[in-house]
Amino acid sequence: MKRFLLLSLCALLLFAALRGSVSAQAGDSIPTYYGTVGPILQTHCVGCHSEGGIAPFPLDDPQWAVRMAPAMAAAVQSGRMPPWPPGGDTPPLQGDRRLSAETIRTLVRWAEAGAPLGRLRYLPLPSSDTGAAALPYRLQPAQAYTPDAKLSDDYRCFLIDSAMGSDTFVTGYRIRPGQPRLVHHVILFVIGREQLALAQSRDGRDGRPGWPCFGGPGLSGNPADIGAPLGFWVPGTQGTDFPPGTGFLMRSGSRIVMQVHYNLAAGPAAPDQTRLELATAPGSAGLKPLLGNAVIAPVEIRCPPGATGERCTREYALAHTGMRFVAEGSHLLCNTSPALYQARDIGDGSSQTTTCDRPVTGDRVLLGVTAHMHLRGVRVKLELNPGTPRAQTLLEIPRWDFRWQGQYWFQEPIRANRGDTVRITCVYDNSGPIPGPGGEPLEPRYMVWGEGTTDEMCLGFLSWVRP
Ligand code: HEC
Structure with a gap:
């Protein structure tokens, strides 16, 4: 036995030496x-x-x-x-x-090469990311929430008691997930006084903190009213400091709604109380308010050829979203009609496009951009002045993944002038069943604008300041 051990030890040393010499x-x-x-x-x-x-x-x-x-x-x-x-x-x-x-x-x-370890040495820790430093104004939902273990993904909104006594600039934020293993993304929305009563009536209605919400906070039929999203957080980041000299102006009395996406495939459900930190400056600080506007296109996504039934009708889709106003209004904005989309050849249904050109209504310095679709989205693009010598892509997501949403900040600000054109183009695959947000299969159906998991959106958002 002793000899065997000795031999193995020699073999091991020899192996190590050879590996080292190689x-x-x-x-x-x-x-x-x-x-x-x-x-x-x-x-x-x-x-x-x-x-x-x-x-x-x-x-x-x-x-x-x-x-x-x-x-x-x-x-x-x-x-x-x-x-x-x-x-x-x-x-x-x-x-x-x-x-x-x-x-x-x-x-x-x-x-x-077989993944050699090489000579052992101490690896310095990564240099700390900007945005790691704690911010002074700390907030969190009133109670911890345990995501629903029966789902593979649970999307939940929490009303944060963030009432500011007077107008206040938010100049940066950090998100500290209570359960980093489960928290897959966080979106911060700001709601005005008008939506507060509705939020309060939803909060805790199912006996647990917050309320289920999939796309936005689900408090308004008008996407232009979601309030500007204050921020997005995805794993691997800490938060954002807004561009110097700018801030997100929160009106006195407005509140933050924090949407948390829990990914239950990542681990067992456990109570989470994700914290939020804000850096603020008084409304009188002379910062440029960070403004923003939504850019939307109509959503008219048809069932693949061969699929029939009530769910494949536009009427059914309209009746099942609370957003008939947006479904119809988006056509008015974009000079299109449902009939125009319905006359198109959609092939097998796997590449259905929707698009809209909108005029820029004032001179702007564009600082950031984001886009939003739901589960059937496959590609999205936002462009400035397409088809002209001043054409400029603002954002292109060639492989949309609902699970990796983010807000993006340009390295160099982009100038847009009154009368310029912004185009949004979204592409959807509605050719067969896909896994739903809770893992359940979703069959194709006719889709129009809506906040539900089986509705769709084609939404871009530009963040800018006045020149
Ligand atoms: C922003 C967070 C994040 C970063 C940064 C990241 N990963 Fe991942 N990675 C994930 C998550 C979450 C999963 C689980 C699958 C999923 O959700 O897509 C994953 C899964 C994987 C997988 C298995 C699944 C697959 O796609 O093959 C590999 C391999 C992997 N990561 C390698 C890497 C490497 C190498 C790096 C760095 C170069 C890296 N990851 C950086 C979050 C990240």
């Missing part, structure tokens, strides 16, 4: 975990892939990194990881997560 011989050409790979993972992956984080395995653990090396190579090559939905001709954005070609090559070569 990587030493190859010099820099074979990446190692403790050489170049670990620091890459810490900078680009560990924000989500750490113990207790939203991602399914920790990449600051060398054993996991080695085990997952081939999967990582595939995920970074295909662009699935790190998650970063914008692409195409989108102008440079702040916080772009995409990896350089060289970084991708390093991860691929490491996997191909």
Whole structure:
């Protein structure tokens, strides 16, 4: 037995020596975990892939990194990881997560070489992201909420007691999930006094804190009224500081509604009380108010050929959304009609487009952009002055994923003038069943504008200041 142990020890030492000499011989050409790979993972992956984080395995653990090396190579090559939905001709954005070609090559070569660890050394922690510092004004829902374990995804809105005594600028925010493993995204909406009574009547109506809400907070039939979204948060970020000299003006008496998306595939349900931190400045601080406007297109999405029945009729869809006004009004805004969409050939139904051109109504300095569709959305694009020499893409999401929504800030502000045109184009796949938000199958049906999971939206949002 003793001899066996000794032999194994010798074999192990020999193996270690050989391994060491192989990587030493190859010099820099074979990446190692403790050489170049670990620091890459810490900078680009560990924000989500750490113990207790939203991602399914920790990449600051060398054993996991080695085990997952081939999967990582595939995920970074295909662009699935790190998650970063914008692409195409989108102008440079702040916080772009995409990896350089060289970084991708390093991860691929490491996997191909059998994921060697290299010589053990201490890896410095990633330099802390901007936005990590705590902000002074702290808020949270009154009670913890335990997401519904019967669902795979639970979308819940909470009314935050954020009444400001006087007009106040929010200049930045942080989100601190109570259960980082479960919280997949957070959207902050600001509602005015008019919507407060409705929010209060929904709050706790099912005996639990908050109320279910899928798209927006569900408090108004008019998407122009959702109030500007104050902010978006996705895993791997801490929050946002608004561009210097600007702030989001919260009128006295307005409130924040916090929508939290819980991803229950990521772990067992547990009580969550996600916190919110704000940096504020008095309304008299002389900041430029961050303004915004929605850009919408009509939604007329038909059932695939062969699918029939009541659910495939426009009347049924209209009757089942509370937003008939938007469904019809969006056509007026865009100079289109349901008949125009219904006359189109939709092929197998997998690529149905809706679009709208809208005039810019004043001179603007565009700072940020976001887009929103539901589960059937596959592509979305926002453009300024398309088809002219001044054409400029504002945002393009070539593979829409409802689970990775974000707000994007341009690296360089973009000027838009009164009379310019903004175009939004959304594409949907309504060709067959898809998993619904709670994991249940959703069959195709006729879809018009609405907030429900089986309704759709084609919504862009521009954030800007006056010049
Ligand atoms: C913003 C958060 C986030 C970042 C940053 C991130 N991941 Fe992920 N990753 C996830 C989540 C969440 C999942 C689980 C699947 C899903 O939700 O898409 C995942 C799944 C994966 C998977 C398994 C599924 C697949 O698509 O193959 C791999 C491999 C992976 N990540 C590798 C990486 C690598 C390598 C990096 C860094 C270069 C990285 N991830 C950065 C959140 C992230």
